[in-house]
Amino acid sequence: MTLTDEIQTAVKNDKVIIGFKRAIKFIKLNQPKLIIMANNIPEKMRREIEENAKLSKIKIKVFNGSSTELGVICGKPFPVTTIVIKG
Numbered sequence: 001m002t003l004t005d006e007i008q009t010a011v012k013n014d015k016v017i018i019g020f021k022r023a024i025k026f027i028k029l030n031q032p033k034l035i036i037m038a039n040n041i042p043e044k045m046r047r048e049i050e051e052n053a054k055l056s057k058i059k060i061k062v063f064n065g066s067s068t069e070l071g072v073i074c075g076k077p078f079p080v081t082t083i084v085i086k087g
Contacts, residue, residue, distance in 0.1 A: 003061060004073055007036065010085045011074050017084040018074055020045055026084050027052045033087040035060045038067035041081045049082060 001009075010016040017026045020041075026032060027049070035053055037046060039062050053060050063070050067079035074080050 003036070003063060006034075006085070007063075007070075007073050007083060010083075015086045016074070017086065018076065018080055018082075020049075020082045023082040023084045024048065024052060026086075027056055027058065031056065031087055032058055032084045034058070034085040036063050036070075036083040036085070037061075038063050038065065038070045038079075038081050040066045045081060 007016070017023050017032070023035065027035065035049060035058055037049060037060065041049075050060065065073075067081045070083065071078050071080040074083065
């Protein structure tokens with residue numbers, strides 16, 4: 001299964017948190033299965049996600065596309081920098 005397929009399946013099954021602020025909050029309070037970031041996420045945001053993921057020992061994948069492309073895959077009409085797939 002490709003990363004795109006995995007994202008689309010999670011979105012269909014309502015197992016996804018979309019957006020940086022919501023993702024950080026979910027990572028701190030819960031144990032997600034996977035974190036996905038767009039490849040053009042700002043460095044400050046990337047570092048914050050990586051630090052929180054490291055503390056919680058959560059796997060991170062970088063989507064090989066922009067935040068606009070990630071938004072399209074999620075069915076959103078806006079750019080998406082971060083997605084968290086619930087466990």
